[in-house]
Amino acid sequence: MNDQAYVRFHNIVKKFGTVVANDSIDLDVQRGEILAILGENGSGKSTLMNMLSGIYMPDSGSITIDGKPAVIRSPKDSIKLGIGMIHQHFKLIDRFTGYQNIMTGITSNTLGYKKSVKKITELMDKYELHIDLDKYVYDMSVGEKQTLEIIKVMFRGAEVLILDEPTAVLTPEEITKLFVILRNMRKAGHAIIIITHKLNEVMEISDRVTVLRKGKNVGTLNTNQTNILELTELMVGRPMEPIIRRVECEPGDVYLSVEDVTAYNHEGIKVLDNISFELSSHEIVGVAGVAGSGQRELCEVIAGLYPVKKGSVSCMNQEIVGKTPGEIIKMGVSMSFIPEDRLGMGLVSSMDITDNMLLKTYRDGKGLFINRNPAREMARNIVKKMDIVTPGISTPVSKLSGGNIQKVLLGREIESNPKVLVTAYAVRGLDIGASYTIYDMLNKQKEKGVAVLYIGEDLDTLIQLCDRIIVMFSGKIAGIVDARNATKEQLGLMMTGKVMMYV
Ligand SMILES: Nc1ncnc2c1ncn2[C@@H]1O[C@H](COP(=O)(O)OP(=O)(O)OP(=O)(O)O)[C@@H](O)[C@H]1O
Numbered sequence: 001m002n003d004q005a006y007v008r009f010h011n012i013v014k015k016f017g018t019v020v021a022n023d024s025i026d027l028d029v030q031r032g033e034i035l036a037i038l039g040e041n042g043s044g045k046s047t048l049m050n051m052l053s054g055i056y057m058p059d060s061g062s063i064t065i066d067g068k069p070a071v072i073r074s075p076k077d078s079i080k081l082g083i084g085m086i087h088q089h090f091k092l093i094d095r096f097t098g099y100q101n102i103m104t105g106i107t108s109n110t111l112g113y114k115k116s117v118k119k120i121t122e123l124m125d126k127y128e129l130h131i132d133l134d135k136y137v138y139d140m141s142v143g144e145k146q147t148l149e150i151i152k153v154m155f156r157g158a159e160v161l162i163l164d165e166p167t168a169v170l171t172p173e174e175i176t177k178l179f180v181i182l183r184n185m186r187k188a189g190h191a192i193i194i195i196t197h198k199l200n201e202v203m204e205i206s207d208r209v210t211v212l213r214k215g216k217n218v219g220t221l222n223t224n225q226t227n228i229l230e231l232t233e234l235m236v237g238r239p240m241e242p243i244i245r246r247v248e249c250e251p252g253d254v255y256l257s258v259e260d261v262t263a264y265n266h267e268g269i270k271v272l273d274n275i276s277f278e279l280s281s282h283e284i285v286g287v288a289g290v291a292g293s294g295q296r297e298l299c300e301v302i303a304g305l306y307p308v309k310k311g312s313v314s315c316m317n318q319e320i321v322g323k324t325p326g327e328i329i330k331m332g333v334s335m336s337f338i339p340e341d342r343l344g345m346g347l348v349s350s351m352d353i354t355d356n357m358l359l360k361t362y363r364d365g366k367g368l369f370i371n372r373n374p375a376r377e378m379a380r381n382i383v384k385k386m387d388i389v390t391p392g393i394s395t396p397v398s399k400l401s402g403g404n405i406q407k408v409l410l411g412r413e414i415e416s417n418p419k420v421l422v423t424a425y426a427v428r429g430l431d432i433g434a435s436y437t438i439y440d441m442l443n444k445q446k447e448k449g450v451a452v453l454y455i456g457e458d459l460d461t462l463i464q465l466c467d468r469i470i471v472m473f474s475g476k477i478a479g480i481v482d483a484r485n486a487t488k489e490q491l492g493l494m495m496t497g498k499v500m501m502y503v
């Protein structure tokens, strides 16, 4: 127990049906500290924080703020108590400007436009939060949207800031900026809680770390007195060596061939510039690059969702360019793209797991009057194989934890037995155990003869998992290297366009 606690959870229990999301949790955070919360997907991190932000109420237990009992029945109550939460999925209005988003929901603002802008600017200066207040949200990068969310809660007087996986979708530079902001806020005496799956971030930014496992608090440690191995063990409940296995296979026939592909976006800017590579059966080829180097467009070209100006893409010697997405799926190309907003693409969040399996069947063109049994079977299979924590296959996907949503998405693609499997950001937001499950699944696909294109962010993973790595820079291929001899430094130089290299 910590006597200086600003926020204290006491014996909190929260159940959803038979799932005990939070099981008698005690936890505290003080002013001027950054507390990290670590735990596998579905271990109850978001649920616990959502009780502070007024989205859920505990079944039992209590919360105190500054020593006083706090009853938080709604987000409004929470804001009044000085709590600000940045959610896993942003809650901004796209067709509003930054300023309009900050003011949304404030009914009692008597300051007027000029004074409000002045107050916001002061806030931005104090914490090094920088965005253009007149920019529309649809024009903002993910980093800008997040900064806007932070300004929004700070403007409402947040003393406690909760960030739910804020770095899952940020570039390394944006993460550095966010950490500067958080340190400034710590210095100013705010209490900060950050949820992240990235252990190196826990080590870098937090003062203390609380680990949840299956809804229970299994330990709170001082960050400078622990290490990544100890935290991993505490989190998964058994010792785990963080080494990714590369399966050695003889590459087979070329399954995907991309030749001289050039594409332009709707503003006429070249986004893919003469891209050529081949992907063979029994091979995992990685794609590295800083965000926005053309990875998304490349995926969309392969899926038939992006216009190609010049060049050709073929799967098993059949041309893809000009085909519809449905025809391309029939040719054996499967795509799982984990977008920045995981609910935004590929799954319908209000539908249950079975119906989301059926979506894929619809895409295969089998029509509306279909037998639900195979999809149910498939849903059951995926839940079992991927260890998805859910009360059942008829639970709406929106009720699953972030990481579990993702397992459904990739599981569905793999179950369709593709020849070419394109996965982008497959482990975004996944805990260590789940990430390793995904790597194993991809290795199994490789052993089976599937040609896998793995678009990733983490260079260590790319080097350990893949056979070859394509490095993209500004819509071009900066080089294709043998992963067995690649180093992070070399990849980093290529990603920033300083070195071009082919093997
Ligand atoms: N509204 C809900 N209805 C039913 N079950 C829910 C609901 N919200 C959460 N759950 C369940 O409670 C458990 C904890 O979920 P929670 O979202 O808190 O996990 P998490 O630790 O944040 O995971 P992740 O790292 O994947 O985001 C999960 O089993 C989840 O399926």
Ligand SMILES: [Mg+2]
Pocket (backbone or CB within 6 Å): 045, 046, 047, 088, 164, 401, 402
């Ligand atoms: Mg969560």
